[in-house]
Amino acid sequence: MPSNREHLILGGGIIGCSIALELARRGESVTVVERHGEVGHGTTSASCAIVRCFYSTDTMTALAHEGASIWSAWREHLQPTQDEELARFLRCGMLFIQTTETSVVQETIARMQRHGVEVQWLDATQLRARFPYLDVASQFPVRSPDADDFFEPTGRQIAGAVHELKAGYVISPALATRNIRDAAARAGARFHLGDEVLAIEGSTGLGDTGVANGLVSDRFRLRMQSGKTLHGDVLVNAAGPHSSLVNRMAAVDLGIETRPLRREVHALSNPAHERPGVAPVPIVADIDSGLYFQPEAGGIDLLLGSLDPQGDVMEWLEDPDENDVQSSVACHERHLLRLMKRFPEVQFERKRGLGSMYDVTTLDWNPVLDRTDRPGYYVAIGTSGSSFKTAPVIGKLMTELITQVEAGHDHDQHPLQMRLEQTGIEIDLGFFSRLRGAHNSSNTVLG
Numbered sequence: 458m459p460s461n462r463e464h465l466i467l468g469g470g471i472i473g474c475s476i477a478l479e480l481a482r483r484g485e486s487v488t489v490v491e492r493h494g495e496v497g498h499g500t501t502s503a504s505c506a507i508v509r510c511f512y513s514t515d516t517m518t519a520l521a522h523e524g525a526s527i528w529s530a531w532r533e534h535l536q537p538t539q540d541e542e543l544a545r546f547l548r549c550g551m552l553f554i555q556t557t558e559t560s561v562v563q564e565t566i567a568r569m570q571r572h573g574v575e576v577q578w579l580d581a582t583q584l585r586a587r588f589p590y591l592d593v594a595s596q597f598p599v600r601s602p603d604a605d606d607f608f609e610p611t612g613r614q615i616a617g618a619v620h621e622l623k624a625g626y627v628i629s630p631a632l633a634t635r636n637i638r639d640a641a642a643r644a645g646a647r648f649h650l651g652d653e654v655l656a657i658e659g660s661t662g663l664g665d666t667g668v669a670n671g672l673v674s675d676r677f678r679l680r681m682q683s684g685k686t687l688h689g690d691v692l693v694n695a696a697g698p699h700s701s702l703v704n705r706m707a708a709v710d711l712g713i714e715t716r717p718l719r720r721e722v723h724a725l726s727n728p729a730h731e732r733p734g735v736a737p738v739p740i741v742a743d744i745d746s747g748l749y750f751q752p753e754a755g756g757i758d759l760l761l762g763s764l765d766p767q768g769d770v771m772e773w774l775e776d777p778d779e780n781d782v783q784s785s786v787a788c789h790e791r792h793l794l795r796l797m798k799r800f801p802e803v804q805f806e807r808k809r810g811l812g813s814m815y816d817v818t819t820l821d822w823n824p825v826l827d828r829t830d831r832p833g834y835y836v837a838i839g840t841s842g843s844s845f846k847t848a849p850v851i852g853k854l855m856t857e858l859i860t861q862v863e864a865g866h867d868h869d870q871h872p873l874q875m876r877l878e879q880t881g882i883e884i885d886l887g888f889f890s891r892l893r894g895a896h897n898s899s900n901t902v903l904g
């Protein structure tokens with residue numbers, strides 16, 4: 458039975474839209490509020506949209522595996538009208554290049570296998586045979602291109618790479634978000650676009666000011682830039698890198714920090730595109746070099762980003778609205794010169810790239826998906842550069858959480874358990890609690 462609550466989702470990225478879809482599918486009244494004129498135009502649009510299951514914990518591996526199952530059945534998930542253009546999940550495989558084959562690497566492989574993920578270990582010789590354009594020299598510890606010895610060989614080889622065979626990426630993240638919006642709209646969700654939330658007001662109970670969809674609610678009043686006021690009983694913070702600002706607007710001290718971290722992603726030509734008899738370039742998380750790269754536009758180009766090796770400056774932003782969307786010459790050079798050691802055929806090209814942001818949970822780089830101490834106020838934040846892949850699952854998870862907590866369940870004391878629909882694995886939603894201690898994590902985007 459649907460409730461008679463009005464749900465407001467603050468943020469029309471892939472997370473907010475996924476939550477709206479699942480709430481609407483349960484017959485709930487839901488409105489997504491987004492300051493851009495279209496959904497998916499925040500940091501989601503800059504996402505590399507990589508879908509992989511290589512994580513440091515069982516819960517994140519399970520969540521990612523469930524996400525991958527949904528992406529591979531995108532049409533079934535959305536049930537679109539026939540003529541709709543849909544995002545595509547391309548499974549090109551992914552390498553995780555390791556300096557040494559530690560017990561942590563072996564445990565990661567074992568964890569992935571336990572969850573049914575297809576994975577194998579390739580030593581340096583096997584890697585070179587399979588992907589001959591990749592150099593197998595070790596670059597660890599990662600040096601700055603400014604260092605005098607940057608071009609000097611280390612004389613060591615990498616140990617090899619974890620090869621996740623069915624990892625891939627989605628084309629395109631913005632289209633995927635619009636697909637979700639359309640599915641949510643078909644299920645009855647509303648979208649209030651092109652209007653910014655300037656203030657969050659309201660009491661903690663039902664009052665007599667304001668009418669929303671026939672309901673009288675004063676729990677949340679959103680003061681909008683347009684001068685309008687939106688009313689709701691439930692408010693979900695899905696504001697991406699603006700999450701901590703929105704928590705402040707709602708006068709909620711979460712007790713767990715989320716912060717915008719500026720990122721740059723650069724594009725370059727793929728020198729090994731369509732080379733006969735050679736495996737196409739997979740996605741590569743080069744942990745040894747502190748880089749990741751992936752095919753783009755069907756493999757004509759590569760996208761290149763950083764895994765934040767030690768020694769690189771982290772660009773934490775106080776104000777997400779101060780993010781410079783232009784990429785910098787210094788970062789472009791740093792990334793590209795490092796890549797040229799791993800992929801020597803890459804040419805030094807003119808700068809093509811953009812600056813965007815992760816919303817990072819500084820504690821452990823895992824998301825915060827939880828209720829808060831303010832009744833009716835929920836958060837789906839701190840996605841730390843890696844929650845595109847899991848967004849459709851997060852939509853289901855948040856819907857279950859909101860439904861149960863609004864019905865009186867004490868999730869803080871008795872964390873909800875949820876069985877994932879595709880993979881059948883049960884996860885403990887307490888993992889994502891704002892009250893948790895730090896989970897095992899690489900404290901990078903790899904989680």
Ligand SMILES: Cc1cc2nc3c(=O)[nH]c(=O)nc-3n(C[C@H](O)[C@H](O)[C@H](O)COP(=O)(O)OP(=O)(O)OC[C@H]3O[C@@H](n4cnc5c(N)ncnc54)[C@H](O)[C@@H]3O)c2cc1C
Binds near residue numbers: 468841
């Ligand atoms: C460069 C980069 C690469 C990434 N690569 C990957 C990857 O390969 N794989 C992966 O799984 N994940 C990846 N991610 C992470 C993934 O893209 C994010 O976790 C995900 O897109 C976050 O979605 P979101 O909806 O929370 O945030 P957003 O898309 O930022 O949505 C939040 C929305 O809230 C709106 N908003 C904020 N404040 C207000 C307000 N006051 N009023 C109205 N609207 C407001 C914003 O306009 C925005 O549209 C990457 C991220 C980046 C930046």
